[in-house]
Amino acid sequence: MxxxxxxxxxxxxxxxxxxxxxxxxxxxxxxxxxxxxxxxxxxxxxxxxDVVEPPPPPPDKPPPPPPEQPQLQTPPVVSPPPIVRVTAPPPPVVSVAVPPPALVITPRAAAPAPVPVAAPPAPRVSQAAGLKGNPAEYFDADSYPSDALAAEASGRVIATLTVGTDGRVTDCVIVTSSGNASLDRTTCAISKRRIRFSPAKDESGNPITSTYRLPVRWTLPQ
CATH class of the missing domain: 1.20.5 (Single alpha-helices involved in coiled-coils or other helix-helix interfaces)
Incomplete structure (x- = not known):
């Protein structure tokens, strides 16, 4: 082991x-x-x-062309027109005609004017025209002109009436106006239509034409 x-x-x-x-x-x-x-x-x-080179830079853009300057056109030199010497024509010879001597006209003597024949003298009034009746009855309320009533016109009128040989009024002349033409016209119209006279008479008793002065007062009816 x-x-x-x-x-x-x-x-x-x-x-x-x-x-x-x-x-x-x-x-x-x-x-x-x-x-x-x-x-x-x-x-x-x-x-x-490999070394890669960078691309070249783009070429610079060319600068824009400068704006066109307006070309100033020099006005052409125009020579002044030649001086033309104008010779004034001689003044025209005006011949003045000598007027002939004026004719002297000797007017004829005018014929003597006719001598006016004097009218015979008006006959002497021996008796004046006499008014017949009461004139106030002719210028009553019924005779008042309607337009004068509407205007509330009133007044006194004096008229000179010519009275013919038959006692009728042949003419009427307003001497004093009432101030209202309608009252004046109505005074003459009533005088010619209604008023009667006894004609005036001369010394021989013959009727003659005469005048009469008539006063009329227009009063608005109550």
Whole structure:
């Protein structure tokens, strides 16, 4: 048993030494192999590395052309027109015709104007015209003109009546107006239509034409 243990221990030591040597060799080879491989790989990488140059920058754009300046056209030099000397024509000779002497016309003496024949003198009134009846009856309320009533017009009228040889009124002239034309017209109209006179007479007793002054007062009816 003791021999067997000694053999087993010796074999174990040898095995350990061999294994250690093998591990050391393996480690050395591994390290050296890796280093060589690494160096070779780095060298290959360095040999096959291509440097790519960057693309050239794009060419600069040409600057825009300057704006066209308007060309100022120099106006053509125009020479002034030549001075034309105009000779004024001589003034025309105006002949003035001398008028013939004026004819002096001597008017004939006018014939003497006829001497007016004096009218025979009016016959002297021996008897004045006499009013027949009461004039107040002719200028009553029924005779008041409607437009004067509407205007509430009133007043006094004085009329000069011409009385013919037959005693009728042939003419009427308003001497004093009432201020209302309708009252004035109605006074003359009633005088000619209604009033009658005894005609005036001359010294021989013959009827003659005469005048009569008639006052009329128009008062609004109550």
């Amino acid at each position: 003791a021999y067997a243990d000694r053999n087993t221990s010796g074999s174990r030591v040898v095995s350990i030494v061999i294994v250690s040597i093998i591990v050391a060799l393996f480690a050395w080879g591994f390290v050296n192999g890796l280093t060589f491989k690494y160096i070779k790989k780095v060298t290959e990488k360095l040999n096959t590395f």
